[in-house]
Structures are given as structure tokens and as C-alpha cells.
Amino acid sequence: MLNKKLEEALNAQINAEFWSAYLYLSMSADMSDKGMAGVANWFAIQFKEEQDHAMKLFNYVIARGGKVTLKPIEKVDTEWKSPLDAFEQTLQHEEKVTSLINNLYALAEQEKDYATQSMLKWFIDEQVEEEENAKAIIDTLKLIGDNGYGLYQLDKELAARVYTPIATSEE
Ligand code: FEO
Numbered sequence: 028m029l030n031k032k033l034e035e036a037l038n039a040q041i042n043a044e045f046w047s048a049y050l051y052l053s054m055s056a057d058m059s060d061k062g063m064a065g066v067a068n069w070f071a072i073q074f075k076e077e078q079d080h081a082m083k084l085f086n087y088v089i090a091r092g093g094k095v096t097l098k099p100i101e102k103v104d105t106e107w108k109s110p111l112d113a114f115e116q117t118l119q120h121e122e123k124v125t126s127l128i129n130n131l132y133a134l135a136e137q138e139k140d141y142a143t144q145s146m147l148k149w150f151i152d153e154q155v156e157e158e159e160n161a162k163a164i165i166d167t168l169k170l171i172g173d174n175g176y177g178l179y180q181l182d183k184e185l186a187a188r189v190y191t192p193i194a195t196s197e198e
Contacts, residue, residue: 029093033143036134041084042098043127048077050103050120054113057106063178065186066110069164072190073117079193080150086196087146110178111168118161125154 029037055070088095107113128150135143164185171177 029088029091029143030138030140033135033138033140034088034093036131037084037088037093037143038096038098040127040131041081041088041095042100043124044077044081044084045100046103047120047124048074048081049100051077051117053103053105054107054117058110058113063110063182065182065184066113069185069188070113072188075190076193079195080153082195083146083149083193087143090197091142110181111165114161114164114168118158118165121154121157121161125158128154 051070051073055067055074058064058067058070085095104116107116128147132144132147132151135141135147164181167181168178171181
């Protein structure tokens with residue numbers, strides 16, 4: 028059984044993951060509007076992955092006999108200056124999520140909840156990947172600069188990203 032402190036903290040993380048999903052869906056909409064279908068695809072897949080992250084936590088709370096309490100999702104920005112601007116905000120946001128996950132892990136340690144620590148290890152690894160992916164695209168975009176053809180090529184590359192669902196429950 029989850030203790031109340033952890034139940035509350037995991038519920039807050041469910042909300043944060045849905046907020047991330049909403050943020051990336053908004054970025055996807057803006058990139059579509061700016062004519063960058065590939066970048067929009069990348070963010071649309073990111074949106075789905077964030078929903079999976081939320082559902083993984085959602086199912087975990089229930090599996091441990093806790094209660095999921097969904098809270099309102101705060102509004103997100105709707106426009107970015109450029110793909111670089113969107114990916115820089117993505118990296119900044121993912122760094123924040125990493126610290127939220129680290130805090131959750133520290134709380135699980137403090138509460139001697141070993142099952143939660145074990146479940147959170149997946150998220151710790153995932154955050155390394157999340158930050159790495161955003162950094163790599165930022166580096167490429169910086170290299171491209173104002174080169175329209177470079178941006179066209181990157182857009183084509185990001186159009187090829189496909190969604191791979193993750194296991195959102197232990198069963
Ligand atoms: Fe759910 Fe992008 O971290």
C-alpha cells in the first residue's frame with residue numbers, strides 16, 4: 028500500500044506528465060501552422076509518449092492500492108519563434124522533469140518504499156534519453172542556422188519518427 032505522501036507526489040507527477048503531453052501537442056500544432064510537418068510529427072509522437080508516462084504512473088498508483096486524483100492541466104504556450112526555440116524549451120522542460128523524478132525517488136527512499144524506487148528507475152533512464160534527444164536536435168538546428176535546405180532536410184528526417192508504445196503496466 029502506498030503511503031499518503033507518495034500517493035500525493037505520484038499524483039502530482041501524473042499531472043506533470045499530462046502537462047508535458049499538452050505542451051508538446053501545442054508545439055506540434057504550432058509547427059504544423061509554420062509548415063514544418065516533420066517537426067510537428069516529432070512533437071505529436073512526444074505527446075503520445077508523455078501520455079504513456081502519465082499512464083504508467085496512473086496504473087502504478089492503482090496497482091499499489093492508491094487513489095488517482097486528476098487535477099486541472101495548466102495552460103501552455105501556443106507559439107514559438109522557431110523550431111530551435113521550441114526544442115530549447117523542450118530541453119529546459121525535460122531538465123525540470125528530471126529534477127521532479129529525482130525528488131520523487133528521494134522521497135521514495137526516505138519513505139523506504141522499494142517498489143516505488145524500482146518503478147522510478149525506468150523514468151530515471153528515460154529522462155537521460157529525453158534530454159539527449161532534445162540536445163541532439165538543438166545541436167543540429169544550430170548547425171543549420173538560416174540554411175533553408177538544411178531545415179528542409181531535418182524536417183524530412185523528423186517526419187520519419189514513429190511512435191513505439193511503452194508498457195504502461197507491469198502485467
Ligand atoms: Fe515524461 Fe518527457 O518526460
